[in-house]
Amino acid sequence: MLSIARLVVGYVSTNCYIVCNEQEGSCVIVDPGDNAAGIIKTMKDRNTEPVAILLTHGHFDHILAVPELTGAYPDIQVYAYEAEKALLTDAGLNETRMIRKPMTLDSVRYLKDGEELTLLGAVWRVISTPGHTAGSCCYYLPEEGILFSGDTLFDGDCGRTDLPTGNSSAILHSIREILMKLPDETQVLPGHETFTTIGRERRQNIVMRMNWA
Numbered sequence: 718m719l720s721i722a723r724l725v726v727g728y729v730s731t732n733c734y735i736v737c738n739e740q741e742g743s744c745v746i747v748d749p750g751d752n753a754a755g756i757i758k759t760m761k762d763r764n765t766e767p768v769a770i771l772l773t774h775g776h777f778d779h780i781l782a783v784p785e786l787t788g789a790y791p792d793i794q795v796y797a798y799e800a801e802k803a804l805l806t807d808a809g810l811n812e813t814r815m816i817r818k819p820m821t822l823d824s825v826r827y828l829k830d831g832e833e834l835t836l837l838g839a840v841w842r843v844i845s846t847p848g849h850t851a852g853s854c855c856y857y858l859p860e861e862g863i864l865f866s867g868d869t870l871f872d873g874d875c876g877r878t879d880l881p882t883g884n885s886s887a888i889l890h891s892i893r894e895i896l897m898k899l900p901d902e903t904q905v906l907p908g909h910e911t912f913t914t915i916g917r918e919r920r921q922n923i924v925m926r927m928n929w930a
């Protein structure tokens with residue numbers, strides 16, 4: 718059984734998730750966008766040690782705390798979808814230069830679409846969902862019925878597509894044709910704002926009524 722803590726971090730209130738296996742005392746950090754000290758304190762308070770960092774995409778507000786965390790926990794692996802290498806290795810594209818904290822990430826393990834990781838005793842499936850950025854992905858835990866949707870799918874809305882490598886018809890396709898294939902009861906944990914479910918988004922999301930393609 719996994720438990721999930723959410724920290725809202727950084728300039729644009731990004732959701733960072735700390736997913737814990739309490740029996741093992743281990744956790745996975747999804748999108749550590751800022752406030753490494755707060756993330757470390759939360760893990761210490763819960764008596765848990767990170768085994769991995771998973772990135773849904775490369776924007777500054779999802780990656781800024783990575784260097785400090787990998788400094789504090791040198792054994793942990795950082796993962797991202799392979800098509801996001803362009804952003805993670807370019808401080809202009811990932812917008813860290815814009816906020817005057819230019820940063821790139823070098824030691825990332827790049828994942829393929831459909832690849833499955835076993836972390837915390839659970840399967841984490843990578844789902845490529847281009848649109849917000851070309852290499853945006855979601856992480857789906859089929860047995861737990863949980864989706865980390867990054868900035869692809871929000872409660873009622875989707876991520877912006879006007880930043881480098883963004884594409885509005887691609888995000889429309891990613892949500893309608895890929896994410897909406899998941900079961901209605903899937904819990905959606907987005908990169909900003911509140912939790913939702915696939916069923917709720919099927920009924921209410923603006924993307925389901927739009928024609929951008």
Ligand SMILES: [Zn+2]
Pocket residue numbers: 774776849868876
């Ligand atoms: Zn983003």
